[in-house]
Amino acid sequence: MDDQSTFRHAGGMPLALTASRVASLVGQHLEGPGRGEGPAYARLADALRQAIVDGRLPQGTRLPSERDLTGPVGLSRTTVTRAYAELRDQGYVVTRRGSGSLVRVPDVPGGRVDHLLAPSSLDGADVADLTCTAQGAPPGLTEAFERAMADLPAYLPGTGYYPGGLPALRERIAARFTRRGLPTDPEQVLVTAGALAAVATACGPLVRRRAPVLVESPTYPNAVxxxxxxxxxxxxxxxxHLTHDWDVPGLAAALRASxxxxAYLIPDFHNPTGALMSDEQRVQVARVLRAHDVVAVVDESLVDLPxxxxxxxxAPxxxxxxxxxxxGSASKTFWGGLRIGWxxxxxxxxxxxxxxxxxxxxxxxxxEQLVLCHLLDRYDExxxxxxxxxxxxxxxxxxxxSVQLPDWRVRVPTGGMALWCAxxxxxxxxxxxxxxxxxxVLAPGPTFAPAGGMDGWVRLPYSLPAAQLAGVAGRLAAAWDDVVRGRVRLEDLGRGVSGDRIIA
Ligand SMILES: Cc1ncc(COP(=O)(O)O)c(C=O)c1O
Incomplete structure (x- = not known):
């Protein structure tokens, strides 16, 4: 059975895993080498803890009831009950009336373990959704669609399948690379359904199972x-994060050691920090990557936003x-709804x-590819x-x-879409x-931490309209006051963090 079929999602309820899925997740830990010692409840608790810590049981997941789990793990109800009690004592599980036992990744590093961002579920006129670095559509988008519709008849006799992308769009994208100092033939461009799909496409030839891949930390979680x-x-x-520097000697050491x-890198207005790799650093970083025979996946999604x-x-x-x-991507330059990248x-x-x-x-x-051709023709405007x-x-x-939260530190980014605050x-x-x-609604720092931690950081996108952002700092100050005064209950962590996922 795959993960999809074992997750159920009932409106607003936490993700729930079936007992057999949980049993299969913990099975190898229960039975693996060196696992046969100690009381059964401690071994089960240990196996569940492992699954939580390494992200196989994500934050907020509802565990099966103690009774339901007994059969699939082959242990008595008393044993399962003791294991859950131990996890509860250690802060890995919270039990809420009516919701059952929910997985919690305890305290610091607090929160996210799944590295997935998806749209927030909290709607409402008075909600500022800061889970996404993305703007609404630009003026002129409907006109670009009208023009695309006028172009469309010429394409209708064909099959509509362009696995590399529409020739007209590939040409425009290649010409942009060439103008920016990276000579490119249209054949070298593959148009994809967004930059994330481009990263996934790149993984095919570049990533082998269990092979180490270097990523910046923090980084864009969906790429991870x-x-x-x-x-x-x-x-x-x-x-x-505060100097926005890439640590070149550290990079060489990390490549040597690993x-x-x-490597997956975001040199242009890096998400989430907004860092921009200088010319000098580009030369140095490239030298190190070449010396270690590293193929870089360079994500330029935000390059158009100085x-x-x-x-x-x-230079790229x-x-x-x-x-x-x-x-590359049309999402940040134009509109995420086009779902076009390359x-x-x-x-x-x-x-x-x-x-x-x-x-x-x-x-x-x-x-959408035709639309993008028209938008690229009006790029400057x-x-x-x-x-x-x-x-x-x-x-x-x-x-x-600066007024409401003067002790939060942030280096003003010279481009991109977000502040990365200490x-x-x-x-x-x-x-x-x-x-x-x-x-x-926020994505906390740990969301962007490929190896955990970063609970001392928060990303604040500024891609909403300024009028909507005007009141945000005041609200954040009130929220931070709740944190400082200890008014956030541990029990709320699952609800506040893993129920929401963001995309960009
Ligand atoms: C660095 C980076 N890469 C890729 C993406 C995803 O872009 P797309 O909408 O083109 O898939 C984002 C979105 O925020 C991003 O910040």
Whole structure:
């Protein structure tokens, strides 16, 4: 039975795992080498704890009742009851009347273990959803659709399958790379259903099961999930959040120690920190990657969003790395609803990546690709509007924080869509719980931590309209006060954190 069929999701209720699924998750730990010692309840508790800590039993999951679990694990009810009691005592399980026993990843690092972001479920006019770095559609989008509809008849006699992408769009994307200093033929561009699908496509040729893959820490969690889904063992490489520097000697050491031959990097307005890799760092990072024979997946999703009037950053990192694959997206520049991204691959590997793509899907939608052609034709005008509205959002949020939460530290990002704030003390997970009560939905720091921790950080996207962001700092201050005064109950953690997932 697969995971889908063993998860049930009833409106607003926590995820629930069937008893047989839990038994299969803990089975190898119960029976594995060296596991035969100690009382049965302690072994079961240990196996469940392992599953919680390594993310196989995610935060907020409802465990089967003690009675239901007895049969599948082959242990008595008293034994299961004692195991659950031990987990409860240790803070790995909370029991709520009417909801049963819920998994909790205790305290710091508090919270997220699944590295998946999906849309928040909290709606309402007065809710500021800060789980997403994404703007609403730009002006002119419907007009681009109208133009695309006018183009469409020419495509109707064909099958509509363009596994590499519409030629007209591939040409435009290739021309943009070439203009930015990375000469590219249209054949080197594969159009995908968004940048995340491009990362997943790249995993095919680049990621072997259990192979180490270096990622920045913090990083964009869904990419971590895609890498792990392909079997990668992620190796975190910290980037310094307050100086926004990539640590080049540290990178060399991490590559040497881990033996990673693949790296996933976001050099342009990195998500979540907003860091921009300087020209000099690009040269140094590329030198280290080449010396260790590493193929980089360079995610440029946010490259079009410098906010301080500076030129679009330095040369693409891929220019220094002939073996790199570069991921791009229309989501941040134009609109996430288009679901269009791309992959630029070395000429010698086009076939390999094209085959990998065919294992995932057969192409992106024709109309949206035509729409993107029209949007790219109006790039300057549209992007100027995107940047102006992000700049306004960033400045409003920064101003609010400086007044309401002066002890939160943040380095002003020069582009991208989010602030990465250092809290005066750990408590990001609790903050996310408290913030909901004040009408703000957040992804806490641990969401972005590929190897746990980061409860002392929080990402604050500024992609909502500035008017909506104006009151956010005040609400966050009230929420932080709840945290500092100990008004966030441990029991609320599951509800506040794992019920919500964000996408961008
Ligand atoms: C660095 C990065 N890569 C990829 C994505 C996903 O982009 P897309 O909507 O094109 O799949 C995001 C979204 O936030 C992102 O920040």
């Amino acid at each position: 999930a895609a890498l792990q889904g392909a079997g990668a063992r992620v190796v975190p490489h910290p980037i310094d 033996g990673a031959r693949t 906010l301080d009037g500076q030129e679009v950053p330095a 990192l891929g220019r220094h790395l002939p073996t790199a694959v570069t991921v 992959l630029r691959v070395p000429r010698s590997r086009v076939e390999e990546f094209a085959s990998s793509r065919l294992r995932l899907d057969l192409g992106a939608p024709v109309v 549209i992007v100027a509007e995107r940047r102006a509205s992000l700049r306004a959002g960033r400045d409003v949020l920064l101003e609010g924080l 809290l005066p003390r750990p408590g990001s997970t609790r903050l996310a719980v408290a913030a909901r009560r004040h009408g703000v």
